[in-house]
Amino acid sequence: xxxxxxxxxxxxxxxxxxxxTEQVEKALQMGIPAGVLLNETLIPAMAEVGDLFEKGExxxxxxxxxxRAMKAGLSILKPLLAEAKAETNGKIAIGTVKGDxxxxxxxLVTIMLEGAGFEVLDLGVDVPAxxxxxxxxxxxxxxxxxxALLTTTMVNIEMTMKMIGEKGLRDxxxxxxxxxxxxxxxxxxxxxxxxxxxxxxxxxxALVLLGGK
Amino acid sequence: MRPDLKAxxxxxxxxxxxxxxxxxxxxxxLAIHHQEPDRxxxxxxxxxxxxxxxxxxxxxxxxxxxxxxxxxxxxxYSTPDYNPLLDCLGTDMRFLHLRPVNSFIMNEIGPNFKPFxxxxxxxxxxxxxxxxxxGEPLGHLESIADIEKYPWPDPxxxxxxxxxxxxxxxxxxFTDYSLVGHRPVYGNAWEMSRFLLGVEKALLMTxxxxxxxxAFFDKLSDVxxxxxxxxxxxxxxxxxxxxMAEDLGTNNGPMxxxxxxxxxxxxxxxxxxxxxxxxxxxxxxxxxxxxxxxxFIPDLIDAGFDILNPIESNLVGMEPAGLKNDFGKDLxxxxxxxxxxxxxxxxxTDIQNEIRSxxxxxxxxxxxxxxPSHNFTNDVPLENLLSFFEEGKNLGVYPLEG
Numbered sequence: 266x267x268x269x270x271x272x273x274x275x276x277x278x279x280x281x282x283x284x285x286t287e288q289v290e291k292a293l294q295m296g297i298p299a300g301v302l303l304n305e306t307l308i309p310a311m312a313e314v315g316d317l318f319e320k321g322e323x324x325x326x327x328x329x330x331x332x333r334a335m336k337a338g339l340s341i342l343k344p345l346l347a348e349a350k351a352e353t354n355g356k357i358a359i360g361t362v363k364g365d366x367x368x369x370x371x372x373l374v375t376i377m378l379e380g381a382g383f384e385v386l387d388l389g390v391d392v393p394a395x396x397x398x399x400x401x402x403x404x405x406x407x408x409x410x411x412x413a414l415l416t417t418t419m420v421n422i423e424m425t426m427k428m429i430g431e432k433g434l435r436d437x438x439x440x441x442x443x444x445x446x447x448x449x450x451x452x453x454x455x456x457x458x459x460x461x462x463x464x465x466x467x468x469x470x471a472l473v474l475l476g477g478k
Numbered sequence: 479m480r481p482d483l484k485a486x487x488x489x490x491x492x493x494x495x496x497x498x499x500x501x502x503x504x505x506x507x508l509a510i511h512h513q514e515p516d517r518x519x520x521x522x523x524x525x526x527x528x529x530x531x532x533x534x535x536x537x538x539x540x541x542x543x544x545x546x547x548x549x550x551x552x553x554x555y556s557t558p559d560y561n562p563l564l565d566c567l568g569t570d571m572r573f574l575h576l577r578p579v580n581s582f583i584m585n586e587i588g589p590n591f592k593p594f595x596x597x598x599x600x601x602x603x604x605x606x607x608x609x610x611x612x613g614e615p616l617g618h619l620e621s622i623a624d625i626e627k628y629p630w631p632d633p634x635x636x637x638x639x640x641x642x643x644x645x646x647x648x649x650x651x652f653t654d655y656s657l658v659g660h661r662p663v664y665g666n667a668w669e670m671s672r673f674l675l676g677v678e679k680a681l682l683m684t685x686x687x688x689x690x691x692x693a694f695f696d697k698l699s700d701v702x703x704x705x706x707x708x709x710x711x712x713x714x715x716x717x718x719x720x721x722m723a724e725d726l727g728t729n730n731g732p733m734x735x736x737x738x739x740x741x742x743x744x745x746x747x748x749x750x751x752x753x754x755x756x757x758x759x760x761x762x763x764x765x766x767x768x769x770x771x772x773x774f775i776p777d778l779i780d781a782g783f784d785i786l787n788p789i790e791s792n793l794v795g796m797e798p799a800g801l802k803n804d805f806g807k808d809l810x811x812x813x814x815x816x817x818x819x820x821x822x823x824x825x826x827t828d829i830q831n832e833i834r835s836x837x838x839x840x841x842x843x844x845x846x847x848x849x850p851s852h853n854f855t856n857d858v859p860l861e862n863l864l865s866f867f868e869e870g871k872n873l874g875v876y877p878l879e880g
Contacts, residue, residue: 280685321773324735325728326685329678366603366610369677370728415608416822417856445729446818463730 269295270306273338277310278317280330282337289338299345303382307342311335311380315465325373328464332376339379353384355407355475358400360388361444362421367414370444373464374410381468383475394425401434407475410467412444419446423455439474443467501654502570506718506847510762510785510810513844518837518874519570520848520867523560524658525553525721525766526788526813528853529863531587534558536860541566549584550575553723554602554664554673555609556584567867570847572655574646574713576662576705577638579631585609597631598664600673611664614676616694625694633704638662642712650716659720661766662709666724667699667746674698684738692742699746703753714758719785722750727769729793736773744777751782764812768852770795779808788813790851791836798839802846811840812847815866821850822857826865833866833873841878848874 269292276284292302314331317323323331357378361371368390378385386404388396397409409429413419422442429435441459442452452460459474461467499516500508508515521527529537534557538545543566548559552575561572578584583594583602591604599615616628649657664670671680671694683691710720724747726733751763764785765778772795778786786805791798791814798814815821820832833848840846848870854863 321731324732326681326734326738329682330685333682366608372678415855416818463728 269297270302273302273306274310274313277307277331277334277338278314280327280334282330282334285334285338286341289341293341293345298349299342300349300351303339303342303346303351307335307338308380308382311377311468314380315377315468318463318465328373329376332380335380336376354382354472356384356386356405357408357410357471357475358386358388358397358404358406359410360392360397360412361390362411362413362418362425363391363393364421365413365415365418365444366390367412367444370414370464371410371412374412374443374461374467377464377468378410378471381472383468383471394421394428397425398428398432398434401429401438402432406438408439408441408471410441410443410471412442413447414445416446419444419451422447422457426455426457441467441470441474503654503656503718506570506656509844509847510718511844512807512810514841514876515844517871517876518841518846518848519656520568520870520874521571521812522564522567522569522849522867523571523573523660524787524812524849525661525723525764526768526852527849528552528557529560530854530856531557532856533854533858533860533863534560534563537563537566537863540860540864549586550660551578551582551584552660554600554611556586558586568871569867570656571658571719572649572653573658573660574642574649574717575660576709577640577642579635580637598670598674599629600664611673614674614679616674617676617679619675619679619690619694622690622693625697630697630701633701633708638705639708639712642709646713646716656719657713657717658764659709659713659717659761661721661723662705663702663723666722666750667695667702668724668726668743670698670702671695681734684734684742688738688742695743695746699750703750706750706754707757710754710757710761714761717758717761719762719764720754720758721764721766721787722747722783723766725766725768726774727767727771727793729770729790731770731794732773733769736777739774740777744781747778747781747783755782762810764810769793772796772801775801775805775809779805783809785810785812785847787811788849788852789840792816792818792851798836802840802842806840806843806845810845810847813849813851814840815848815850815870817851817853817855817858821862821866822855824862826861826869829862829865830869830873833869834879837874838878841874841876 269288272288375385411422439458442457443461449460459470461470505515506519509519543562546559549556585591593603595601600611601613603610762784765783766787770793786809814836820828
């Protein structure tokens with residue numbers, strides 16, 4: 266066993282939840298601050314997982330077990346981070362739009378956003394436009410992320426954006442969209458701020474869009 | 479003497495009957511054996527080759543035919559009996575379907591849809607014109623004992639094949655259509671793993687619990703092979719193609735590690751295909767597999783798959799010309815006419831151009847069956863649907879232009 270940080274990093278890449286838990290506790294006992302572990306070890310490890318995914322060396326299952334391992338570590342750090350009033354990278358509400366039950370992609374995006382240090386409010390599937398509006402008003406989210414798998418439900422992304430605009434909330438949030446039939450070109454045409462083709466890119470895109478935070 | 483089809487194609491006005499040299503059955507037979515028939519066969523009714531109920535109704539109204547009143551079990555949902563519609567559209571294939579068990583509700587998409595739980599313990603629901611399977615009856619799977627305890631469905635229930643052989647025999651003897659055995663299961667073992675375990679658990683198990691996953695996959699695959707066995711006992715002598723369905727891809731690439739596929743899943747795919755070919759040696763095995771799956775294709779060929787569907791041609795690595803060049807010697811392609819941009823949002827000219835491209839890219843030397851890149855969705859306009867079938871027959875004529 267080496268120093269805890271490098272063991273944590275490797276264990277996240279290998280999806281080894283037990284080792285992550287053990288080594289995070291050990292690191293904390295050694296006096297390494299929770300914020301340092303999060304920003305210098307956990308988040309970079311998930312970023313590497315994202316890179317390996319984009320390179321085609323990791324696939325969804327490897328990404329999932331890595332995210333689980335990261336989350337195990339994060340759950341230990343969370344109360345400490347709250348005590349220290351450490352800021353997250355931002356708060357993101359995510360859901361599949363009205364009519365769309367397909368949440369595999371959305372769940373992966375959630376995992377990668379959490380892995381990138383965002384607080385994610387998962388609204389689930391088949392989310393009505395009104396619900397997105399309500400969340401922007403009440404939860405003070407920095408970004409709304411929406412997805413659709415079908416060409417027939419893709420239109421509800423546009424419809425939701427329209428309602429957000431009509432309620433005068435468009436300037437309060439960034440909007441990121443994704444899903445099988447969508448393209449960056451389409452995202453731009455409906456006035457979305459961001460688009461991502463997969464979960465790893467979604468985390469990167471969110472970091473760029475909320476970078477000013 | 480063979481008529482000069484090219485001359486006919488270029489002189490006949492659009493919509494006029496093209497002289498067809500072969501029966502549908504012969505046309506498909508040549509195409510799936512990598513030979514050029516008179517024109518590229520065209521299909522509606524198979525995996526990723528369906529209409530929503532709304533589109534079906536629009537076409538029924540357009541042509542003015544009557545429903546037969548019968549519904550068929552298609553994967554995990556049901557559709558009206560397409561045969562009268564297929565006669566109007568002039569497609570080449572007719573599909574045979576295993577019957578559902580008595581407790582299965584053959585729902586129509588619409589306000590009267592009744593959710594129910596089936597013999598696998600899966601809950602059937604409806605949203606956005608798509609059926610959804612929920613409930614994850616094996617979501618709790620932790621041990622071999624859980625696999626043994628699960629009440630596996632019995633493939634040998636007589637109601638599954640009631641009247642099936644007679645139907646196949648009649649279509650075989652009294653029509654010239656190419657007969658296809660639609661997949662007699664909701665999906666094959668990976669597809670069913672995702673339904674039974676839940677997507678996330680299934681994916682996690684491939685990375686974390688290989689031994690238990692393999693034991694589960696072996697058992698599940700064996701049960702599903704039982705469905706193929708009873709199905710082929712009834713329809714085997716009459717069909718040219720039988721379908722399988724496994725989604726291994728996402729829009730960007732493999733859903734799971736190709737190495738895991740080769741080591742753990744591939745042997746079971748090969749076993750299923752060997753069992754199919756033992757029962758029906760003349761039958762070609764089609765795999766329906768969505769997504770950007772290029773990395774799996776060599777293994778799929780090695781497992782014994784003969785035909786690949788639906789060719790989502792807008793995805794990376796799924797470019798039709800590249801697939802034909804790299805794998806066309808071993809694989810027949812079925813699908814590829816873009817749904818996302820062309821069939822939903824294009825006009826007749828766009829559809830003509832798309833069909834011309836597909837036929838020229840994938841049709842050389844046979845080995846291509848014209849079909850959309852996925853199921854027709856509610857946003858495909860009626861005129862586009864009609865254009866697809868009319869132009870498909872007009873523009874698929876051999877010899878090819880290019």
